[in-house]
Amino acid sequence: MSEPDVTDDLTVPWDEDPSDLYEHAPCGYLTTLPDGTIVRVNETFLTWTGYRRADLIGQRRFRDLLSSGGQIYHETHYGPLLAMQDAVYEVAFDVMCADGRRLPTLVNSTLGRDLEGRSRVIRTTVFNATERRGYEQELLAARRAAEASEKRVRVLQQIVADLAAAPTEVEVAEAVVQAPGPAFGAAGSRIWLVDSDRELLAVRASTGPDVIALDDVPLSWTRPVAEVAQRGELTVVGSIMVAEQQFPELAEEMWASGRRTVVLLPLTTMPTGGPHAAHVLGVLAFGFNEERELSENELRVVRLLGHQAGQALDRARLYDDARRRESRAAFLAETSRALDEIPRLLPRAHRLVERIVPEVAEWAAVRLHVGPAGLIADAGGPAPDPDRLAERVAAVIASGVPSLRDEDGLDPDCAVLPLTARGKVLGTLSLRMAADRRTSAGEAAFLGELAGRAGLALENARLYEQERAIARTLQRSLLAGQLPADSRFVLQTHYQPATQELEVGGDWYDAFLVDSDRLAVAIGDVVGRGIDAATTMGQLRSAIRALASKETGPAGMLERLDQFVERVESARVATVAYAEISLSSGEMTYACAGHMPPLLAGPVGPPRYLMDGRSAPLGSRAGRTHRIESRIRLLPGSRLLLYTDGLIERRTRTIDRGFGVLAREYGRLRDAPLEGLPAALADTLIGRDHTDDICMLCLAFGTDERMERSIGADPVQIARLRKDLRAWLKLHAVDEESTDAVLLACSEAVANAIEHGYRDDPFGTVNVSATVTPEAVEIRVADRGAWRTARADVARGRGLQLIRQVMDQVAFDRGGGTTVTMRRTRREAR
Amino acid sequence: MSDQVGEEQVRFSKIGDAELVTLAGEIDLANAPAIGQQIVAHMTEAGAVLIDLTAVSFLDSAGVRLLDALVGDLDDHGTAIRLVVGESGPARMTLQLCAFREDLLATDLERAADDVNE
Numbered sequence: 001m002s003e004p005d006v007t008d009d010l011t012v013p014w015d016e017d018p019s020d021l022y023e024h025a026p027c028g029y030l031t032t033l034p035d036g037t038i039v040r041v042n043e044t045f046l047t048w049t050g051y052r053r054a055d056l057i058g059q060r061r062f063r064d065l066l067s068s069g070g071q072i073y074h075e076t077h078y079g080p081l082l083a084m085q086d087a088v089y090e091v092a093f094d095v096m097c098a099d100g101r102r103l104p105t106l107v108n109s110t111l112g113r114d115l116e117g118r119s120r121v122i123r124t125t126v127f128n129a130t131e132r133r134g135y136e137q138e139l140l141a142a143r144r145a146a147e148a149s150e151k152r153v154r155v156l157q158q159i160v161a162d163l164a165a166a167p168t169e170v171e172v173a174e175a176v177v178q179a180p181g182p183a184f185g186a187a188g189s190r191i192w193l194v195d196s197d198r199e200l201l202a203v204r205a206s207t208g209p210d211v212i213a214l215d216d217v218p219l220s221w222t223r224p225v226a227e228v229a230q231r232g233e234l235t236v237v238g239s240i241m242v243a244e245q246q247f248p249e250l251a252e253e254m255w256a257s258g259r260r261t262v263v264l265l266p267l268t269t270m271p272t273g274g275p276h277a278a279h280v281l282g283v284l285a286f287g288f289n290e291e292r293e294l295s296e297n298e299l300r301v302v303r304l305l306g307h308q309a310g311q312a313l314d315r316a317r318l319y320d321d322a323r324r325r326e327s328r329a330a331f332l333a334e335t336s337r338a339l340d341e342i343p344r345l346l347p348r349a350h351r352l353v354e355r356i357v358p359e360v361a362e363w364a365a366v367r368l369h370v371g372p373a374g375l376i377a378d379a380g381g382p383a384p385d386p387d388r389l390a391e392r393v394a395a396v397i398a399s400g401v402p403s404l405r406d407e408d409g410l411d412p413d414c415a416v417l418p419l420t421a422r423g424k425v426l427g428t429l430s431l432r433m434a435a436d437r438r439t440s441a442g443e444a445a446f447l448g449e450l451a452g453r454a455g456l457a458l459e460n461a462r463l464y465e466q467e468r469a470i471a472r473t474l475q476r477s478l479l480a481g482q483l484p485a486d487s488r489f490v491l492q493t494h495y496q497p498a499t500q501e502l503e504v505g506g507d508w509y510d511a512f513l514v515d516s517d518r519l520a521v522a523i524g525d526v527v528g529r530g531i532d533a534a535t536t537m538g539q540l541r542s543a544i545r546a547l548a549s550k551e552t553g554p555a556g557m558l559e560r561l562d563q564f565v566e567r568v569e570s571a572r573v574a575t576v577a578y579a580e581i582s583l584s585s586g587e588m589t590y591a592c593a594g595h596m597p598p599l600l601a602g603p604v605g606p607p608r609y610l611m612d613g614r615s616a617p618l619g620s621r622a623g624r625t626h627r628i629e630s631r632i633r634l635l636p637g638s639r640l641l642l643y644t645d646g647l648i649e650r651r652t653r654t655i656d657r658g659f660g661v662l663a664r665e666y667g668r669l670r671d672a673p674l675e676g677l678p679a680a681l682a683d684t685l686i687g688r689d690h691t692d693d694i695c696m697l698c699l700a701f702g703t704d705e706r707m708e709r710s711i712g713a714d715p716v717q718i719a720r721l722r723k724d725l726r727a728w729l730k731l732h733a734v735d736e737e738s739t740d741a742v743l744l745a746c747s748e749a750v751a752n753a754i755e756h757g758y759r760d761d762p763f764g765t766v767n768v769s770a771t772v773t774p775e776a777v778e779i780r781v782a783d784r785g786a787w788r789t790a791r792a793d794v795a796r797g798r799g800l801q802l803i804r805q806v807m808d809q810v811a812f813d814r815g816g817g818t819t820v821t822m823r824r825t826r827r828e829a830r
Numbered sequence: 831m832s833d834q835v836g837e838e839q840v841r842f843s844k845i846g847d848a849e850l851v852t853l854a855g856e857i858d859l860a861n862a863p864a865i866g867q868q869i870v871a872h873m874t875e876a877g878a879v880l881i882d883l884t885a886v887s888f889l890d891s892a893g894v895r896l897l898d899a900l901v902g903d904l905d906d907h908g909t910a911i912r913l914v915v916g917e918s919g920p921a922r923m924t925l926q927l928c929a930f931r932e933d934l935l936a937t938d939l940e941r942a943a944d945d946v947n948e
Contacts, residue, residue, distance in 0.1 A: 715860035722856070722888065740920050747890045751859045798928060799891040805927045 028126035036061035050098035104133035163312035173204035180286035189286035259287035368427035421459030494678030505693035506533030554591035565619030603637035636702025646692035757785025784817035847877035878946035
């Protein structure tokens with residue numbers, strides 16, 4: 001067989017009809033006039049486009065068959081190119097078919113000319129490019145999809161990066177809620193987080209117009225959000241119609257918000273769709289304003305977002321838990337410390353509730369069954385309903401079990417915890433929790449711990465109070481004993497407990513008659529505080545009373561106390577100042593065991609410290625315990641002051657200065673009445689706020705012959721003046737009749753000064769001084785007010801008349817005020 | 831101290847038709863007006879009045895003024911009055927010094943009651 005001659009057509013074994021070839025060629029043929037009018041068309045073209053031959057021949061131009069875009073291209077490119085080049089190749093046109101379809105084609109055309117070069121005919125082949133165009137469009141779509149996917153991936157990467165940096169649930173929520181917009185073109189989104197303690201979904205963040213107009217949703221609801229959270233399945237509601245079938249409420253909301261597609265994505269720690277429902281931590285909802293079908297690829301990315309967000313939430317929850325645990329631990333530790341600072345019960349209870357509000361609760365109350373009325377400390381507000389609270393409190397006291405919930409579940413508005421210590425319910429701690437605190441399992445454990453610590457702290461405070469009360473009672477009973485009284489001396493004592501210190505101190509004093517002529521006075525300070533110190537001082541005091549005798553004397557007393565201390569260890573290094581005074585001779589023997597030196601003010605001259613007769617504190621091992629005593633004679637009118645170091649020592653002052661100030665003040669008050677003198681000294685030296693106990697005993701030997709008083713211009717004060725004056729007169733054994741007379745005259749004179757002298761001056765003062773001699777009593781009443789003639793006032797006139805009647809001599813001196821001097825001769829001298 | 835008058839300082843009771851006012855403690859410028867008000871508030875149409883001053887430990891001119899006014903008022907109404915002051919003591923001293931009529935002063939409560947109830 002020879003090779004076929006390719007220059008010739010092969011003869012096919014069947015009849016190849018050229019016209020059949022033309023009509024049914026695999027491409028369309030068109031022959032047109034130069035203006036495009038179709039003059040010939042093959043069957044293939046007609047089949048493709050659906051036109052009848054008669055519709056086209058002589059009726060239409062080629063360009064009439066093109067889409068409007070194609071017509072423009074025909075005009076601007078195809079026509080001019082054909083005219084220039086006589087041929088155009090592979091021009092893409094969409095041919096409009098008879099039924100309106102577009103047929104994508106590729107068109108080649110040649111222009112035939114006559115001998116003169118005039119355009120004669122255009123021959124056009126039309127290739128069906130449907131497949132090719134589809135392919136091109138696929139390529140384009142694929143590229144767009146790739147771009148969109150890339151963008152989603154970028155958005156997702158950014159979200160993942162943001163999530164990694166978000167340490168709290170709220171920050172995670174805020175990062176996640178931003179994703180659907182850029183990633184999928186969503187119009188708005190909102191995120192709910194599961195609050196398993198409260199069994200609900202709580203809205204944490206949203207962006208754009210609301211997707212679903214819902215706030216917190218209980219998990220048990222049959223709302224779409226709750227269902228998604230329960231099932232853990234991604235749910236796409238593609239249209240309102242779908243929503244109407246599945247979630248009617250959602251459909252309404254979609255109508256209202258203009259959303260046409262809503263995606264509900266569970267946020268899970270595990271990829272969704274597994275055999276076991278994954279742990280759902282929240283739900284992200286986002287919506288589109290159009291009906292939007294999400295591609296598989298997009299859905300994959302959506303699920304990935306849910307998974308990433310779920311993991312981030314899980315992580316954040318762990319962080320949150322760790323932080324919460326840490327802050328709870330810190331709070332508990334700090335609370336214990338703060339309570340320890342305050343030993344007393346009620347202040348401690350107040351401190352407790354003040355720490356709890358507002359950090360833990362908005363309102364807190366401690367109720368304790370202490371004493372007949374109980375004790376309540378509360379803070380914050382408003383308090384819960386009193387009936388409900390009372391019911392709860394009663395139940396908790398009866399059961400000893402915390403009450404944190406009611407029939408409907410957790411009840412953060414009225415939580416009641418028992419305060420127990422040593423297996424006993426002391427009372428309750430009631431709370432109305434802050435809105436952002438939850439009565440979760442963790443919180444319940446925390447509250448339990450808090451109540452436990454509080455119970456112990458309050459029980460300790462209660463025991464402390466009890467002991468303190470016992471010690472105070474003991475001390476008071478020891479100090480309040482009857483002091484001896486005699487016309488030959490006057491005693492005045494003062495005890496002032498420290499304002500800061502809560503336990504009783506060991507300061508004490510005592511005075512007693514050793515025999516009819518011998519007065520013993522003692523003051524001391526036991527080391528330590530509280531019930532031990534109070535007991536020890538009682539023992540020492542009793543020992544001194546038992547040991548005192550005419551033969552013992554002060555030095556002997558201290559020697560015996562040293563022996564006593566060997567047996568009563570708690571009295572070791574206690575200090576004592578002890579003196580015995582002969583009431584007939586005024587001779588005083590004294591000894592100081594490590595105690596502050598007594599201060600003596602004689603009838604004349606400045607006061608002085610008695611620095612002799614000194615030795616070391618009782619039972620001292622390092623000090624000089626050879627006991628010595630010293631003697632001094634007290635002149636009538638002398639005043640002896642025994643005191644404890646609280647009077648002298650002040651942080652802001654050296655002890656030497658303290659001694660100086662005390663001596664000066666004591667001297668200044670030389671003529672002041674003995675009553676109130678120690679208190680006045682304490683006021684001047686220490687003030688109201690002192691850190692140590694102060695104990696003082698002042699002995700006036702051979703009583704004062706002079707009394708002075710200064711009172712305000714207030715009638716009420718006259719009674720007090722009378723009381724002092726009566727006592728002073730009694731001390732000097734002034735007869736009853738004279739006493740009544742002097743009291744009446746003095747009252748009338750003072751009333752006169754107040755009613756007349758100070759009629760216009762309520763702050764004026766009236767000075768009263770009284771002196772007594774064996775023969776007479778003399779009273780002087782002076783004011784600095786205006787004098788008004790008394791005759792104008794019958795009543796006052798009667799007052800003055802009374803004065804003249806009861807007193808033997810009366811003199812008025814009016815110069816810069818009025819001074820009335822009155823004298824009454826005592827009965828003995830009449 | 832205040833000018834409040836305690837129950838223990840002014841008490842009211844009856845002996846027969848007579849209204850008995852028992853005063854106690856100190857009566858002076860500071861509390862006399864309040865005591866006076868209390869007595870006046872209580873004196874409504876009494877047939878006779880006895881004022882027992884035996885427990886009064888002090889009486890000044892303001893107290894005298896009060897009693898003087900009281901006696902004046904009751905005399906105007908024709909109501910019998912006696913001031914019971916005991917044999918001695920601060921009240922008697924002051925009232926005697928002020929020269930109160932002897933017929934007003936009594937030493938014995940029961941006898942004074944018989945006097946005014948006749």
